[in-house]
Amino acid sequence: MVAGLMLACVVTVSAGQSPDDERGRQLAADAYRQLTGYGDATARLTIIVGNGRDEERRRSVRWRSIEPRGGGERTLVVFEEPRDVRGTALLTVTRPGAEDEQWLYLPAMNRVKRIASHSRSGSFMGTEFSYEDIALPDVGRYRHRWIGEDSLEGVAAWRVERLALDPASQYGRQVVWIDRDHHRLLRIDFFDRNDQPLKTLRFVGYRLYGERYWRPDELRMVNHRTGATTVIEWRDYRFRMGLAERDFDPAVLARSQ
Amino acid sequence: MSRLWCTLSLLPLLLATFHAPAVAQWAGQLRVRERVFAQRPAGGPGGAHEPTVFGSARWKLQWQHGAQQVSLAASLEVNPADGSQTLFDIDDLSWRFGSEHVAVRAGVGEVTWGVTEAAHVVDVINQRVTGAGAEGDIKLGQPMVNAALQGWWGTFDVYLLPGFRTRPFRGRAGRLWSPNPTAATSTFDSPQAQRHVDWAARWAISRGPLDIAAGYFRGTERDPVFSLETAAAGAAVLIPRYELGSRASLDLQWTRGPVLWKLELVNDRRKLGAHQALAAGIEYVVADYLSFFAEYLHDTRGPLATTSLEHDLFLGTRLLYQDGQVASGVIVDRVTGNVMVSAQASRRLSSSLSLGLEGRVFTGNSTREPLLAPRWDTNISAALNWYY
Numbered sequence: 001m002v003a004g005l006m007l008a009c010v011v012t013v014s015a016g017q018s019p020d021d022e023r024g025r026q027l028a029a030d031a032y033r034q035l036t037g038y039g040d041a042t043a044r045l046t047i048i049v050g051n052g053r054d055e056e057r058r059r060s061v062r063w064r065s066i067e068p069r070g071g072g073e074r075t076l077v078v079f080e081e082p083r084d085v086r087g088t089a090l091l092t093v094t095r096p097g098a099e100d101e102q103w104l105y106l107p108a109m110n111r112v113k114r115i116a117s118h119s120r121s122g123s124f125m126g127t128e129f130s131y132e133d134i135a136l137p138d139v140g141r142y143r144h145r146w147i148g149e150d151s152l153e154g155v156a157a158w159r160v161e162r163l164a165l166d167p168a169s170q171y172g173r174q175v176v177w178i179d180r181d182h183h184r185l186l187r188i189d190f191f192d193r194n195d196q197p198l199k200t201l202r203f204v205g206y207r208l209y210g211e212r213y214w215r216p217d218e219l220r221m222v223n224h225r226t227g228a229t230t231v232i233e234w235r236d237y238r239f240r241m242g243l244a245e246r247d248f249d250p251a252v253l254a255r256s257q
Numbered sequence: 258m259s260r261l262w263c264t265l266s267l268l269p270l271l272l273a274t275f276h277a278p279a280v281a282q283w284a285g286q287l288r289v290r291e292r293v294f295a296q297r298p299a300g301g302p303g304g305a306h307e308p309t310v311f312g313s314a315r316w317k318l319q320w321q322h323g324a325q326q327v328s329l330a331a332s333l334e335v336n337p338a339d340g341s342q343t344l345f346d347i348d349d350l351s352w353r354f355g356s357e358h359v360a361v362r363a364g365v366g367e368v369t370w371g372v373t374e375a376a377h378v379v380d381v382i383n384q385r386v387t388g389a390g391a392e393g394d395i396k397l398g399q400p401m402v403n404a405a406l407q408g409w410w411g412t413f414d415v416y417l418l419p420g421f422r423t424r425p426f427r428g429r430a431g432r433l434w435s436p437n438p439t440a441a442t443s444t445f446d447s448p449q450a451q452r453h454v455d456w457a458a459r460w461a462i463s464r465g466p467l468d469i470a471a472g473y474f475r476g477t478e479r480d481p482v483f484s485l486e487t488a489a490a491g492a493a494v495l496i497p498r499y500e501l502g503s504r505a506s507l508d509l510q511w512t513r514g515p516v517l518w519k520l521e522l523v524n525d526r527r528k529l530g531a532h533q534a535l536a537a538g539i540e541y542v543v544a545d546y547l548s549f550f551a552e553y554l555h556d557t558r559g560p561l562a563t564t565s566l567e568h569d570l571f572l573g574t575r576l577l578y579q580d581g582q583v584a585s586g587v588i589v590d591r592v593t594g595n596v597m598v599s600a601q602a603s604r605r606l607s608s609s610l611s612l613g614l615e616g617r618v619f620t621g622n623s624t625r626e627p628l629l630a631p632r633w634d635t636n637i638s639a640a641l642n643w644y645y
Contacts, residue, residue, distance in 0.1 A: 049579075057579065058608070082608045083644035085285055098465070099514070110396075111369040114468045114512050115542075122545040126579050246357060250463050251412035254369075255353065255360055255405070 023159040024144035028176070030138055032181040038213055040066040040243040044235045049127050051226025066243050071096045073136065074248035090198065091253055094135070103250040112253045121170040123182065128221040128230040133167060137176075137185075139167055148176070152187060156180040171198065182206075184214045198225050210239045228229075269591045278320070285645050290613075292638035310335045311604040315349070322572040323449075326353045344386065344425065348398045358406040365398040368416070370459065370472055370512040372519045373536040374550050375571035375588065376564070379506035382623045384422040397422050411462030420456040421477050424497065438488075439495045442483065446528060453477050463559060469509040478527065480501045504526035513607040515542040519552070532557045534564075539569070546577040550586070559592075568592050580605040595621030613640040 002018050017025075047059040060081045068222050072095040080108055087107035095183050102116040118124075120132040142162040157177040164171055171235055172193045177186040178197045190199040205217030219232040286287040288311040297305055311330035319325065330349035337395035351364030371377030385398040394606040400420040406413045426439040447453040455476020462469055486495045506523040517540040524533050538552025556562040566588070573586030588597045596619070603613040616637040 030485065041408075067362060078384050082605055084605060084609075084642065086644065101463075101465075101512075110367045113567060114372070114463070114510050115518070116512060116515055116517055116540070116548075118545050119515075167414070207560060244357060249407070249412075250468070251405075252360070253357070255355060255362070 004185060018145075020146045021144060022175075024146035024162070025139060026182070027146065027158050027160050027178050028137065028142065028144045028162065030178075031141050031178050031185055032137055033186075034183045035136060036067065038067065038242050039063075040064070041237065042241055042243070043237045046233040046235070047125065047127060048229075048231045048233070050229040050231075052223075052229070055099055057126075059245075064243060067246060068245050068248070074245070076248055076253075088251055091248060091250060093248070096138075100131075103253060105175075105253040110254060112250055115248070116198055120166065120168055127232075128228050129219075130165075130170065130222050131230070133169075133190075133201065133221070134230045142174075149180075150177060152177055152179075155186065182214050184216075191206070199223050209237050213239055273507045279318055280323075281316070281318045281453040282318070283314070283645075285312070287643045287645070288640050290638055292636050295635040299510070308337055310337065313348075324355055327351070328353070344395075344399050345394075348396070350398070353556050358407050360407070362401070362403040365400050366403070367396050367398060367490045368401075368403075368468065369396075370506070370508065371521055371536075372508050373521050373538060373552055374466070374519075374540070374573060375538075375552050375569075375586075376536060376554060376566050377521065378523050378534040378536045378554070379508045380554075381470060381479060381504055381506070382416060382418065383474070384424055384479050386425055393478075393546035397425075411460055414461075416457040416459075418457065418476065420453075421451040421453060421455070421499070423451070423499070424479070425479060426497075438487075439483075439490065439497065443497040443499060445477065445499050447477055447499075466510065466511055467512045468512070470507070470552075472504075472508075474504040476501065476503075476504075478525070482563060500527045500529075516540070517542070533563075536566075548575045550574070565590075590621070593621060597620070609644045611642045611644075613642060614638070615640075 010084045033161050035148055041064070043063045045061050045063050047061070049059075058081065059079065062078045062080060064076045064078075072093070074134075075092045077092075079085045080231045087105075088232045089101045089105040091105070092100055102115050102117050103116050104113045105111070106113065107216070118131045120135070121130050122132050123129070124131050135243070142164055145161045146158065147161045148159045150159050157179050158180060160176045161176050162176060164174075170192070172195050174191065175189040177188070178184070185203050187202040187203065189197065190201070192198045200222050201219045203216040203218075204220055206214050207217065208214055215234060215237055217234055219234075221230045223229070282308055288309075290309045290311070291306060292309070293306045297425075311331065311332070311334045315328070315330040317326055317328035320578040328349050328351055329347075331345070331347050333345045333346075336343070346576060349366050350363055351366045352358065352635050353362045353478075366381040369377065370380045380462070382401070383399045386397065399418060399422065401419045405414050423443050445451070445453070453476060455474065457472065457474040457476075459470055460470040461471075466479040478501070481499050483495045483497055485493055486496050502525055504523055504525045505508070506521070508521040509519075511518040519536075519538055519540065520532070521536040523535075524531060534554075534556045536552060536554045541549045543549065550571065552571040553568040554569045554571065556564060556567040559567055568591045570589045570591060571586060572589075575582060575583065581602065583600075583602045585598075585600040587599075590596075598618045598620075599616065601613065601615040603611055605611045614637070618635050
């Protein structure tokens, strides 16, 4: 329903644009729809940060997410490793058209703390991902253009160029590979404001969950400037667990951990 | 409320329901610390340095997809140089149940109210051990029955608090305590003394940029006042006295972009009159990893306050990096001119090992602020933490 309305908006706004713009926008909307409408989901994540030399840092977290009735998304991340921050929980509430809200639960102090919402270009938990990179690719946040077709490791794909409308975005253009059959994101090339290559994100090992949700086993980000890498491994994906919205409330954060 | 009583009457039944597989978790910490003082003790107890060993363990069992939980947490701190400083506490020993609109907890636990950095003037449920060093105050587990109702209007918590715990005057044989001996027995306003049952309630809600909460407490106040008496041997001794009172409090935070506005207010009414306390300030987030703090704390009792933060300004900063953090702060007493500067740094050595460094410097005159005396001792310390 929400996706349908958004699509309607998209069509209205894009009227009068070139056919390639319209096609790009349509593909982005398909990819977005593929990522939403899951109800609720849980997973275990391992985040491996490499500094481009030989050092590696690992973090593991439990991840839970829900699509609340009013739209948007609520995500709860609970740290398991490193062990000194075990039990620390980060609740992020995303509402359409509003600033994200975040609360941190600190087990050592048994305290829930409202924190300043991150800047979109800030690093997500010290990784090569920024908050802008991990946010859902809402169609209204970009201007799209279809730029051609390609084949990535034998998978037929469309190439779509997008420009962030947010002036605070750290990127110039981005090139997105969207798979032709299932509208899955396969790869994103990020360019800086001077059109120099900045980062590349690859989506590796797609699996079908619940006969409906395609999700990758790994997200692999490489920073071309520094050589630094981040791999996010997703394990034990489960959908429609019947999670309750109240479990994603700051008041419950301290109680439920 | 009828739903709540309904839930309470069903407790024995709920306890017996192990439909879903139960999940147990263990965690714990071991810390070895060495603290070195700038000056040799001036006639008081303690040596030029103090090693301490701290251990804690936490266990919990959840079932019904986390709807029910039993948990146990205990901690022990030993000062090998001085056997009298051992501090053991059960931080948590409780059963919890949560459903769509109601949550119940019974047992021993910890509760934190408040939003500011330097001190929480509204925090009241748990007794605290003061002068405990960089981690700030350590809380003692409080016996309680707590019920929470949740709805579109926020969360309403009620606490029944049987069993009062007196403040342990930890370290009176060591360095970080005042040279005046404190009596082991306390006096109470209430004829039931430690058996007086206290209660508290709190309403809290988050709406957009605003987090707001109003609290109420009635019973034996957690912070003692002291009277100086002469013991049989002729030496002066401090007698802690715990007063009956009621506290109404408000705390709120306004979060917009990089600026967080924080306010805590309390009106505390006791037998000898009422006083008010305030903590107010801002946090400015320069980047996700760098924050600055500025807060002011005030207590209308002035020199008679049971806190050393009665008219103090706090300025601080915190820097997070990949494997740790660096934090520093300065507290300036507007009236006495006393200054405390502190700095801490921690670094993760591996997934389960971390190293911490900390230093505290005092300038001014401790006799102007007797309550600061326990901490009035410039020192640096290093700690190795192991997490399992």
